[in-house]
Structures are given as C-alpha cells and as structure tokens.
Amino acid sequence: MTTSTHDILIVGAGMAGLTTAIGLAGAGFDVGVIDRMPIEAQHDEAFDGRASAIAFASCNLLKAIGLWSHLEAHAQPILEIRVSDGPSLMHLHFDQAAIGDGPLGNMIENRHLRLALAARLKEVEGITLYAPAAIVDTGTSGTRAYALLEDGRRIDAALMLAVDGRGSQTRARAGIEVTSWSYGQVGIVCAIGHAESHAGIAHERFLPAGPFAILPLTGNRSSLVWTEEARFADTVMALGPRAFQHEVQKRCGDFLGNVEILGGRWCFPLGLQYAHAYTGDRLALVGDAAHAIHPIAGQGLNLGLRDSAALIEVLSDARKAGSDIGAPDVLEAYARWRRADNASLIAVTDILNRLFSNDIAPIRLARDVGIAAVNQIDPLKRFFMEHARGTVGDLPKLLRGEAL
Ligand SMILES: Cc1cc2nc3c(=O)[nH]c(=O)nc-3n(C[C@H](O)[C@H](O)[C@H](O)COP(=O)(O)OP(=O)(O)OC[C@H]3O[C@@H](n4cnc5c(N)ncnc54)[C@H](O)[C@@H]3O)c2cc1C
Numbered sequence: 104m105t106t107s108t109h110d111i112l113i114v115g116a117g118m119a120g121l122t123t124a125i126g127l128a129g130a131g132f133d134v135g136v137i138d139r140m141p142i143e144a145q146h147d148e149a150f151d152g153r154a155s156a157i158a159f160a161s162c163n164l165l166k167a168i169g170l171w172s173h174l175e176a177h178a179q180p181i182l183e184i185r186v187s188d189g190p191s192l193m194h195l196h197f198d199q200a201a202i203g204d205g206p207l208g209n210m211i212e213n214r215h216l217r218l219a220l221a222a223r224l225k226e227v228e229g230i231t232l233y234a235p236a237a238i239v240d241t242g243t244s245g246t247r248a249y250a251l252l253e254d255g256r257r258i259d260a261a262l263m264l265a266v267d268g269r270g271s272q273t274r275a276r277a278g279i280e281v282t283s284w285s286y287g288q289v290g291i292v293c294a295i296g297h298a299e300s301h302a303g304i305a306h307e308r309f310l311p312a313g314p315f316a317i318l319p320l321t322g323n324r325s326s327l328v329w330t331e332e333a334r335f336a337d338t339v340m341a342l343g344p345r346a347f348q349h350e351v352q353k354r355c356g357d358f359l360g361n362v363e364i365l366g367g368r369w370c371f372p373l374g375l376q377y378a379h380a381y382t383g384d385r386l387a388l389v390g391d392a393a394h395a396i397h398p399i400a401g402q403g404l405n406l407g408l409r410d411s412a413a414l415i416e417v418l419s420d421a422r423k424a425g426s427d428i429g430a431p432d433v434l435e436a437y438a439r440w441r442r443a444d445n446a447s448l449i450a451v452t453d454i455l456n457r458l459f460s461n462d463i464a465p466i467r468l469a470r471d472v473g474i475a476a477v478n479q480i481d482p483l484k485r486f487f488m489e490h491a492r493g494t495v496g497d498l499p500k501l502l503r504g505e506a507l
Contacts, residue, residue: 119390298360
C-alpha cells in the first residue's frame, strides 16, 4: 500500500473545498484534495445557468487568495437590492450608496468561479489533487487522519476537512448527525437575456410559492432563481421553450423589456440541514457539509467561504504557536467562531422563507407593515445591508481584506 502524507487533507473539491485549499496553501500548508469527480469535469467553460451572489466580505477573501484577477472581468457588482411583496406596492430598497463603501456584493457565474479556482490551482504550490478518486474509508490512527482509496492508496494528514457537500459521507462516517427538513419547494434556475439594462439592481419578489429572484449578470443578462412548490416542479420543467419563456416574462414584468431564456434550466429541491457538531476527531466540517440553507438570501456559499476564512486563520495561528493543528482545542476555536454566525443565518433564512412563501392575508399584512417599517428606519436598513455584505460580527482577517 502506498501512503501519501500532507498537513491537511480536504475531501471535496467544490467551490468551498478549493477556496479553502488555495487559502491554506497560501498560508504555507501542504494540502491534499480528494474529489470523486475529475476536476476538469467541474471546470467546464459552458454556461450551466448557475450563478452566485458573492457578498462584499467574501470578495475580500477571493482577492486575498489571488482569485480576483481571474474573476474581475466576470463579476457584476450588485449596487442595489429591491425587495417587493407580490402585487403589494410596499417594497424595500437597499442602496449601496447609503453605505458608500463599494458594492453590496458581486454576481458571478459558477462556471467562472470554478475556472478561476482551476487557474489559481496551477499558480500555487503545495496542493496535490486526487481526482477522480473513490474513498472507501476515512478515520484516524494515533495523531493522523486518513482516507483509504479504492485503488489501495492511503492518504494521511494531521487534520481532515469534510467539504464534500450536503450529503457528506466523511461527516456520516465520523458519526456526526444532522437535522434536516424539506421546504416542499424547488429552486428553478436559469439565465435570461433582456432588452433593457438591469443597472446592477437585484430584485427579490415574494410570490405565493416563494421568492422569485432576478439577479444581475454582466451585460444585459440576469440569473433567475424561481422558487416553486415541489408538486409543480415537473410541470414547470416540462414546459416547452415558449411556454417557459412566457411564464418567466410574466413573473419578471416588463421593466427589463422582452426577456429570452439563455441556455438550459435546472431544478434543485430546497431544504435546510445543519450538522450537530462542526468538528470530530482530527476532523472539521466546512461549507454545505456543515450547513445547507434556503437560497432566499443568496448566502449558502458565503457561509462556506466564511467558514473557510475562519479556519485558515485558526490553523495558521495554531501553527505559528507551535500547536498541533488537529488538536481538540484548535478545532473547538474554529467551531466556536462559526457556530453563532451560521446558526443566525440558518434561522433567518428559515423564518424569511416561511413568512414570505404564503398568501395568507393576515401574514401578508404583517409583512407589509414590517417592510414599510424597515424602509423608514435607517439604522435597521443599514443593519440588513451590512448582513447582505457579510460585514457584521467578528470577521476573520481575510474577510476584512487583511493579510494573515
Ligand atoms: C438554487 C440555488 C441558488 C444558490 N444561490 C446562491 C447564491 O447566490 N450565493 C451563495 O452564497 N450561495 C448560493 N447557493 C448555495 C451554494 O450553491 C452552496 O452553498 C455551495 O455550492 C456549496 O458548496 P460546497 O463546496 O460546500 O459543496 P458542493 O458544491 O456540494 O461540493 C462538494 C464537493 O464534494 C465532492 N464530493 C461529494 N462527495 C464526495 C465523496 N464521497 N468523495 C469525494 N468527493 C466528494 C463533490 O464532487 C463536490 O465537488 C445556492 C444554492 C441553490 C440550490
């Protein structure tokens, strides 16, 4: 049996996994990354219609680890967010000019994020990729965490990170339980081209089935996340191109002029899940493996990037202090740092979705009163904007744009 040895072994080369790997390598760690998929399969230039709102603070992390030069040309700044409640005239308006310190975030197509990660991987030293590779077991032996691969290889490290997504097998093998529930909703995702400019404004419309988000991409294009009741998912996905376009146009209204669907459409079941612990024996959970939330606030990946920034700082400090990076007190420092922030966003997205995904008259009235109140009270508006930018709480240095 051949054994390869690293400081840190990351399971999962998704957006959170590779960002963490690049950040850790930049901090001087020797990192191994395993994924069951070939890396090239994830780095396809074809547009798959998916895009992410990357908060201002998360962009600081991407800048700090050298990804931004690969992304800048593809990033659409979010200058305003407008939230409206169905046909009600009440709406919330968040304008970055009120904060005056750069955009609320950037919309970036997932393919560009992945291509930037692939390009940066070629530039940094200290990362070994094992992909595609099938893991048959993970565990610990003495002061090492290990993964056994189907081809007989053994990879070990002082610390393993489970960044293998919502269905993390690494988490399950460590015996860490999760709480999860389904919202009975799906997120239908596609991109549109339109006649008029979006002017950098993100729109979130609360319709009875759930939020309908129109998110600005570069050029006259936008990304849509159409939340629909799960029981109608097959019907919507089976609509012919003209009928689908008609439904999209109806929901968008006419402020963007005529819209056309660009490329395909995708359907994701929506649910909430959180792990009962963020750490185990020489193990830390990062990203969707630790928490997967409703996309209502576009914060799922942002939470993963915040995990990543906190963990890189904790591990870098531990090494500078001469500590064992897999020691329980080091891992507990990471878990303590991330638990409260993640828990509050899990709760907020859950409550918002329940509050806004219905058409019950008294609830509609209450939320319209709430919207009107937030709109009138500047400190409250500022509070929500700081949350959208990811600039609240005890931020890790990389999210503040500072070196480690
Ligand atoms: C409709 C929708 C819209 C969204 N919009 C936004 C948004 O605007 N902003 C935002 O911040 N977030 C958004 N999100 C959330 C975001 O997409 C996720 O939080 C993010 O992609 C999770 O990344 P991850 O790297 O943690 O996990 P994943 O993307 O799931 O990556 C996991 C990786 O692990 C690998 N893997 C899995 N199992 C194994 C195994 N056994 N062995 C080896 N490798 C394995 C996989 O191949 C994959 O590469 C949205 C989500 C949805 C559904």
